[in-house]
Amino acid sequence: MTPVTSPSPSSLTVLVIGTGGREHALVHALAQDPAVAAVHAAPGNPGMAAEATLHAVDPMSGDAVASLAEELGADLVVVGPEAPLVAGVADAVRACGIACFGPTGAAARLEGSKAFAKEVMEAAGVPTARAFVCTTVEQVAAALDELGPPYVVKDDGLAAGKGVVVTEDRRAAVDHAAGCEQVVVEEYLEGPEVSLFAITDGRTVHPLQPAQDFKRIRDDDQGPNTGGMGAYTPLPWAPAGLVDEVERTVLRPTVEEMARRGTPFAGLLYAGLALTSQGVRVVEFNARFGDPETQPLLALLDSSLATLLLAAATGTLAEVPPPAWKPGAAVAVVLASRGYPESTSSGGEVITGIDRAEEVDGVHVIQAGTALSGGDLVTAGGRVLAVVGTGADVAAARAAAYEGVAAVEFEGVQHRTDIAKGI
DSSP states (O other): OOOOOOOOSSSEEEEEEESSHHHHHHHHHHHTOTTEEEEEEEEOOTTGGGTSEEOOOOTTOHHHHHHHHHHHTOSEEEEOSHHHHHTTHHHHHHHTTOEEESOOTTTTHHHHOHHHHHHHHHHHTOOBOOEEEEOSHHHHHHHHHHHOSSEEEEESSOOTTOOEEEESOHHHHHHHHHTSSSEEEEOOOOSOEEEEEEEESSSOEEEOOOBEEOOEEEGGGEEEEOSOSEEEEOOTTSOTTHHHHHIIIIIHHHHHHHHHTTOOOOEEEEEEEEEETTEEEEEEEESSOOTTTHHHHHHHBOSOHHHHHHHHHTTOGGGSOOOOBOSSEEEEEEEEOTTTTTOOOOSOOBOBOHHHHTTSTTEEEEESSEEEETTEEEEOSSEEEEEEEEESSHHHHHHHHHHHHHHOBOTTOBOOSOTTTTO
């Protein structure tokens, strides 16, 4: 393997892998970073084209991504989505001697297998829900009986944020498990949920500020789970010392346990948390930036994103100051296509009003499921856009975001009206 060297964090050429809203948010932040000279995205989306050069590359092919990085003379590759990370795309890039932000395929199992994540948490003493790993109908039935309702059943593998069922209906829980090869059945955790990301090089851990996302498709947390319908940061109601506590009891023990196993985790460690009456509990781990929490978080980041990611990729994070944050708040509201998440329209609905939305003070629009057709911007996925508003506080940021939402139109559009309401 070619050793990865640390280039000077100035005039960097950065390649972002992926097509969605998370990747557009990363491109948007990197394009404004003084340390960055050029941003490329593969395969990207139309929204990224204004700030990055796009390349038609299969994001699941490590060889293709590595070859493109070499061709571009990239100083840093950022792998956005979970599926390429679990497939080992970051390994292929590093094998060419190019710095890559994202865990190895072995370390990305923290997201790729919920059973593996539970095993790691148990070994590291990380507080989490009691759970059973099940591969048969009989095991599922026994676990449901043992834990009782509400029933929580999680597909063990990757499911794009939609592999979890939380229900009082035992039949629905059994049916969900029947459609999965292996599931984790776990106790229901009562309490508000928080997303806390941390950038790590496998030794040093730099937490970001907490965010909260909204998983259900409809207002008041009704309807099925989605990949996320909105998010906001910071959390004025969060307990004092939450970040320090999670760093001490969750993030550092997990990073240390992964290193002990010989599969150090370097990249973005995402801890989904429940703040229960018994204390903080881990709901899930992800191995990459979360979507849509990344959109408001990066809107408030006051540090060089490229410098942080490069240091994590080259094992030098201890030499970089922790992330700094702009004052105020940010709120992201997702606009989804008709039928999402149960089904998605065939796409092709013309999108208008993005320019008008971005005329609102403090608003920018992140594209996810979009495409170009005959010169028009059209829908091409379940979650189509995220309108991000910033302001002096959560209420002001929310007002800006929803003013932007009102300007955007496409046939069948759906969005929640209660993101960050009353905060």
